[in-house]
Amino acid sequence: MNIYMDRAIQIKAISSEPRLKVLRLLREPKKHFSHQQSADPVEFGVCMTLIAEALGVAQPTASRHLDILKQAGFISAQKHLKWSYCKRNEPEIEKFLHWLGTEISPNQIT
Template structure:
């Protein structure tokens, strides 16, 4: 995690997913809070191609900061609040 460069787009994604209903439009097949948002939705909000959003979402998922959930043919991403709190505690302790 410490070797991963901080990126403004990834920070925005994490911030937006704190309150997904505030930052993203409603979805037909999934609940924004319970299930998360798709890479297409994140890409539209960031103003980038889906592949760029996929890369950021995959990295955040690999770090354990996001959880991915498949519903039909799409993957939905939401924050893993327990893991984020755990990481925050490690940094507060001065690691």
């Protein structure tokens, strides 16, 4: 996949309020998911079930949003026992924001 196809997936990922909310919630996992007992939300990530609850959507709907964020590289997911946990991929988010700023900057040469 070329970089522009990757960027298209990333733009799709941030074009949805629920997916933006996931990224905002995962920015401060301790604040929003301190009630998670199965694993440390900062170190290990946040359980997908808790993310679905925070979004107020069914698990399959949350899974679809999370899958798009994973495809975009904005989150990573890992399984532990029967649960899956997600956390932000800060380096990839920073690279995307830098690219976006460069692409839409008024000083950009075409």
